[in-house]
Amino acid sequence: MEISVVIPLLNEEESLQELHDWIANVMQSNRYLYEIIFIDDGSTDASWKKIEELSNKNQSVKGIRFQKNYGKSQALDAGFELAQGRVVITMDADLQDNPEEIPELYNLIVDENFDLISGWKKKRYDNVVTKNLPSKLFNAAARKTSGLKLHDFNCGLKAYKNEVIKSIKVSGEMHRYIPVLAKNEGYHKIGEKVVQHQARKYGETKFGMDRFVNGFLDLITISFLSKFGKRPMHFFGLWGTFMFLFGTSAAFYIGAFKLYKVFNGIKTILVTDNPWFYIALTSMILGTLLFLAGFLGELIIKSKNNEKHYTIKEKLNF
Template identity: 35%
Template sequence: MARISVVIPLYNEIDNVAPLCTALSDALGESDTEIIIVDDGSRDGSAAALDREAAARGERFKIIHLQRNFGQTAAMQAGIDAARGEVIVTLDADLQNDPEDVLPLAQRVLAENLDVVAGWRKNRQDGMLLRKIPSRIANRLIRRLTGVYLHDYGCTLRAYRASVIKGVRLYGEMHRFIPAWLSTLTYTDRIVEVPVRHHPRRTGQSKYGITRTFRVLVDLLLVKFFLGYSQRPMHFFGVIGLALLSIGSAMLLYLFVDKFGYGAEISGRPMLIAGVLFFLAGLQFLNTGIVGEMLARIYHESQDKKTYVVRHTVHLDPPA
């Protein structure tokens, strides 16, 4: 089994294919590594170029071709599923991440018994304030909401302990939130961040624009919910439901006393409508919590989805 697996999602990077493979071969040398490049349905000839490079460089290189463009998160998941190493390192294919940083990050996971070593592009070379400023705002917001304090959530260059990263499933555009997801399976002090090199893009075009900031914000709300309540949705919906029920009940009780104790007319009062709406909304949230609990139980039992990750097992033979 390869001790280190390098996973690289790639989409329409034909000009970077050969330089990337060369840089990886030079950086990894004779180390016990496998290189998994996932072609995410490229349409510019990258697929054929990858096949040529893999044929020329030997069995260390493994190329996975997806049927169409599924997105970076799905491509990364495909590579993680195929990885056999004890440590899995992810990086971008545009050579802005430096392959020379791969081994130091992976070796730190092994040497210091960590679960995640995340890259920090301390000196970013994007050269666009319109990308840097929203990125800094998003990073600060993610840190505050998830409790995982990394400077750079947008850096793909990260090293993961395989037993931990394989415990989560990635979908949508959740690749940037992986450290936050993993905080549900490990302690945050096993997630560290180190500065890494960052280079300006030399060829090709960036696949990201300013619009991704809005998608990040939407995904962040989903991440926040799953981090805190994926296994106990009743705690989320139930609290809201009880609060709304209490407000609605208090309003209706007040009107009941006003009507039958003092003979007041309540049929045309806005409080009556508001009280009924709050009461019904509270019931709806409680029902949603119950359904969520049932779905969570069905999901974990039907998929045999474990709610824990085994770090290692010590087996001692009984004395003779």
């Protein structure tokens, strides 16, 4: 198997036939051995029926149907687990990604030995206010925090070596940061290719402004996880120790100053009337809690399993 095309979708029945025909034509023209994996993320229209029809006509078409809508990250994760191709291509099902890009993406992975190629929709046909401007701000923040010089982290059209997608776990809404996840796993040959973006032909976008709020929150999460995800004690333990030592030092200072005044016959206020008493106490409690958080984080990492956060209802041709 040379190429696996992984396509997550939600209520895209109108575009599936055209998308399949387009991909199949590209594959046959280039004589690729291929599979198309459609992941139906809880569609409420006739998307799954259309996938069944396509799979009956073309054995290269495979389908995964979720029990309900779990999100794009979970759909990609399910597709990645079952993809067999030497090169894995991801694209959206709304016909805004152009299958004609596949041969060049494939060659960049195979011939130039890239681990991952991310598409860059340099010219977009989206709404400027709701998608283009927020997307530019989001990508600028992602570049700054991740160190990856990509222009379009969220482009659905990407190409991967099979070993890359098998080594990462995509959950939550981390599909935007797959290049960052790959980098964290040691894959550093990550490139970018300008790809053609097309206006949506059928239906409406499934994403609203809230995706950018969630995107920035996920960016903070992945920035933390990339540094301390496998060693939480290095973060929580460090700050916990610092806070505890600060509180202990403040407590000793209060005690020593109190004793000094007592021995010298100087009238003093109660220790509990000194604001530093509460600062010291709070610091010691916070330090202990942070240290325990780091310790618990280490225990969770050691004992966690790779449970799936989705339920597959049906499979086709697997």
